Amino acid sequence: MQKFVKIAVVCAITAAILAVSVPALGAKAVHGAGATFPEPIYAVWMYKYNQLTGVQVDYQGIGSSGGIRQIKARTVDFGGSDAPLKGPEVREAGLIQFPMVIGGVVPICNIKGVEAGQLKFTPEVLAGVFSGDISYWDDEAIVALNPGVALPNEPITVVHRAEGSGTTWIFTNYLDKVSASWHEKIGTGKVVPWPVGVGAKGNPGVANYVQRVNGSIGYVEYAYAVQNNLPYVMLQNQAGKYVGPSMESFQAAAANADWANTDNYYLVLTDQPGDGSWPIVGATFILLYAEQDDAGKAMEMLKFFDWCYEHGADMAVEKDYVPIPKNVADMVRKTWTDEIRVAGAPVWK
Amino acid sequence: MVERYAIAPGAPGNASRDQSRPDAIFKWLTAGCSMVVILIMAGILFELVRNSGMALKEFGFSFLTSDAWNPGMGEFGAASSVYGTLVSTAIAMVIAVPLSIIIAVFLVEVARPRVSRFIGGAIELLAAVPSIIYGMWGLFVFAALMQNHVQPFLGNRLGALPLFQGPPMGIGMLTAGLILALMVLPFITAVTRDVLMMVPPVLKESAHGVGSTMWEAVRFVSLKYGRRGIVGAVFLGFGRALGETMAVTFVIGNSHRISASLFSAGNTIASSLANEFNEASEPIYLSSLFALALVLFGITLAFQTIAHHWVARMQRIEAGDR
Numbered sequence: 043m044q045k046f047v048k049i050a051v052v053c054a055i056t057a058a059i060l061a062v063s064v065p066a067l068g069a070k071a072v073h074g075a076g077a078t079f080p081e082p083i084y085a086v087w088m089y090k091y092n093q094l095t096g097v098q099v100d101y102q103g104i105g106s107s108g109g110i111r112q113i114k115a116r117t118v119d120f121g122g123s124d125a126p127l128k129g130p131e132v133r134e135a136g137l138i139q140f141p142m143v144i145g146g147v148v149p150i151c152n153i154k155g156v157e158a159g160q161l162k163f164t165p166e167v168l169a170g171v172f173s174g175d176i177s178y179w180d181d182e183a184i185v186a187l188n189p190g191v192a193l194p195n196e197p198i199t200v201v202h203r204a205e206g207s208g209t210t211w212i213f214t215n216y217l218d219k220v221s222a223s224w225h226e227k228i229g230t231g232k233v234v235p236w237p238v239g240v241g242a243k244g245n246p247g248v249a250n251y252v253q254r255v256n257g258s259i260g261y262v263e264y265a266y267a268v269q270n271n272l273p274y275v276m277l278q279n280q281a282g283k284y285v286g287p288s289m290e291s292f293q294a295a296a297a298n299a300d301w302a303n304t305d306n307y308y309l310v311l312t313d314q315p316g317d318g319s320w321p322i323v324g325a326t327f328i329l330l331y332a333e334q335d336d337a338g339k340a341m342e343m344l345k346f347f348d349w350c351y352e353h354g355a356d357m358a359v360e361k362d363y364v365p366i367p368k369n370v371a372d373m374v375r376k377t378w379t380d381e382i383r384v385a386g387a388p389v390w391k
Numbered sequence: 392m393v394e395r396y397a398i399a400p401g402a403p404g405n406a407s408r409d410q411s412r413p414d415a416i417f418k419w420l421t422a423g424c425s426m427v428v429i430l431i432m433a434g435i436l437f438e439l440v441r442n443s444g445m446a447l448k449e450f451g452f453s454f455l456t457s458d459a460w461n462p463g464m465g466e467f468g469a470a471s472s473v474y475g476t477l478v479s480t481a482i483a484m485v486i487a488v489p490l491s492i493i494i495a496v497f498l499v500e501v502a503r504p505r506v507s508r509f510i511g512g513a514i515e516l517l518a519a520v521p522s523i524i525y526g527m528w529g530l531f532v533f534a535a536l537m538q539n540h541v542q543p544f545l546g547n548r549l550g551a552l553p554l555f556q557g558p559p560m561g562i563g564m565l566t567a568g569l570i571l572a573l574m575v576l577p578f579i580t581a582v583t584r585d586v587l588m589m590v591p592p593v594l595k596e597s598a599h600g601v602g603s604t605m606w607e608a609v610r611f612v613s614l615k616y617g618r619r620g621i622v623g624a625v626f627l628g629f630g631r632a633l634g635e636t637m638a639v640t641f642v643i644g645n646s647h648r649i650s651a652s653l654f655s656a657g658n659t660i661a662s663s664l665a666n667e668f669n670e671a672s673e674p675i676y677l678s679s680l681f682a683l684a685l686v687l688f689g690i691t692l693a694f695q696t697i698a699h700h701w702v703a704r705m706q707r708i709e710a711g712d713r
Binding site for chain 1: 459460461462463464530531534535538557558560561562563640644645646647656658666667669670671672
């Protein structure tokens with residue numbers, strides 16, 4: 043009798059566990075990986091979306107190059123990259139690409155006694171520092187731009203990314219545009235041959251190194267500068283005005299974006315005109331296969347992105363990202379309708 | 392069948408008992424299991440060679456001598472990673488080997504049993520700490536210590552040497568080497584301690600009997616008797632330092648450059664693989680990383696062989712002595 047009771051209890055518990063877990067198994071989890079640049083906002087969106095709908099979307103920040111590689115290897119359902127792929131490359135791989143959110147890349151520094159926004163750089167000086175031509179904080183070129191700031195006679199330690207990174211791509215794309223010698227020697231890339239400095243992994247790694255090393259300078263997505271309370275550097279934009287990173291200056295740069303005339307949304311927003319424009323702004327992109335295997339999962343994934351466009355703007359602004367404008371979101375939805383197929387039938391109608 | 396294996400009473404090794412079959416099974420079973428090791432080894436080597444073929448064909452021997460590492464332009468060379476691997480390991484060994492041997496001597500020859508047990512236990516615990524913990528501690532605590540105290544001190548006193556020039560960043564080759572030293576120390580110490588404990592007490596007693604000091608007994612009896620085992624312990628630590636990944640990646644600074652200064656950032660083969668393998672999107676990039684792994688495999692094999700021959704030679708010389 044006792045044995046029977048035991049068995050009955052075990053059965054009941056098992057049944058209860060199954061009853062609870064089966065719906066969870068039924069709901070499809072969506073996995074993504076890629077850029078660390080948008081990770082802070084993706085994390086917020088995914089958490090909120092999960093609370094509202096119970097759908098699990100997860101995202102691993104492994105760097106943009108990693109995102110591209112993982113989606114091409116089909117180990118994830120979608121990839122994230124800040125460096126947009128060119129239209130033909132997107133088509134060739136059978137992917138579609140669309141922008142998710144816009145953010146700013148910000149030089150951050152750690153010099154004793156220097157606070158956020160105290161230091162001003164021209165594009166030439168910024169390129170000089172990151173290429174190693176300017177190697178001391180009290181270099182004439184820096185001092186001339188910053189009268190009244192006490193700059194120490196300390197060597198500059200450049201902190202860059204150790205792995206393939208879309209943040210690096212946006213940053214070097216800007217330096218490439220504004221400095222002839224940068225263009226000649228280093229160029230644009232997710233990984234570039236840095237002449238000086240130390241490499242750190244991910245946006246969090248760069249923020250961490252800059253925080254630890256006296257006299258260092260690095261570049262991160264703005265959210266990481268805010269989170270870690272790291273002093274940013276003011277930059278001179280194309281109009282010749284010094285601006286600081288902020289929602290407004292990112293928006294001013296993003297206002298120039300002409301998404302309608304792009305091939306697979308390939309658009310770079312660095313060095314934009316306008317008095318208030320922050321010069322190093324970029325969109326971050328989602329990559330997914332046009333030909334999906336599983337209609338249910340594809341639908342869950344698109345519903346999430348749709349929700350982000352529709353309801354994610356306020357959360358994005360709170361984290362200092364610029365949301366994608368409504369008309370662009372509608373363009374993206376049309377792209378989904380036109381291109382995403384499961385066994386030849388459209389998924390998003 | 393059962394009767395065949397039954398031992399006939401009072402007749403061990405009875406002719407009627409056929410041992411050849413179970414012995415053969417046993418032999419093949421053990422041999423088969425050992426073959427797994429060879430197969431895995433061969434499989435790894437095969438995969439490394441196969442995948443690195445493209446890079447080796449493209450760059451040839453210059454892969455080893457070039458320090459260019461520019462994924463954007465498709466240029467790859469192993470020199471900076473090989474240099475970093477060897478230098479960081481060398482720093483670790485220079486510090487860890489003497490220290491480990493001294494600690495082991497203390498534990499076996501000097502310390503009272505209770506003290507010895509306590510410190511011995513602590514060392515074994517140290518060996519069990521996962522390397523990521525060393526990495527985090529290295530970055531958050533040790534790097535700050537290096538930056539604020541050790542590196543400025545070295546820079547002021549020995550700044551004339553190219554080894555100690557450059558800004559004190561806290562992270563870099565020297566920090567990586569020191570962390571590695573801490574990580575291999577427990578391994579070398581533990582094995583050396585066991586080796587010293589195997590020295591027959593009668594030898595030590597006779598050394599003391601003829602009036603040796605403690606140092607002389609250690610120097611001429613214990614260390615000499617155990618030197619083959621100690622060399623083995625050193626190479627065990629060496630192997631670990633060579634391939635250590637996470638802790639080094641945290642503190643070495645990850646830059647593909649060769650610099651004379653130990654303060655500057657560098658990289659090792661293992662740290663490059665850890666950083667870059669995940670996102671190597673072009674085939675030649677991936678192939679070059681495989682080639683790097685092959686180089687590490689080669690370095691490990693080379694040092695293993697050297698260690699093996701060295702121990703064998705010591706054995707021959709000792710045999711000749713007698």
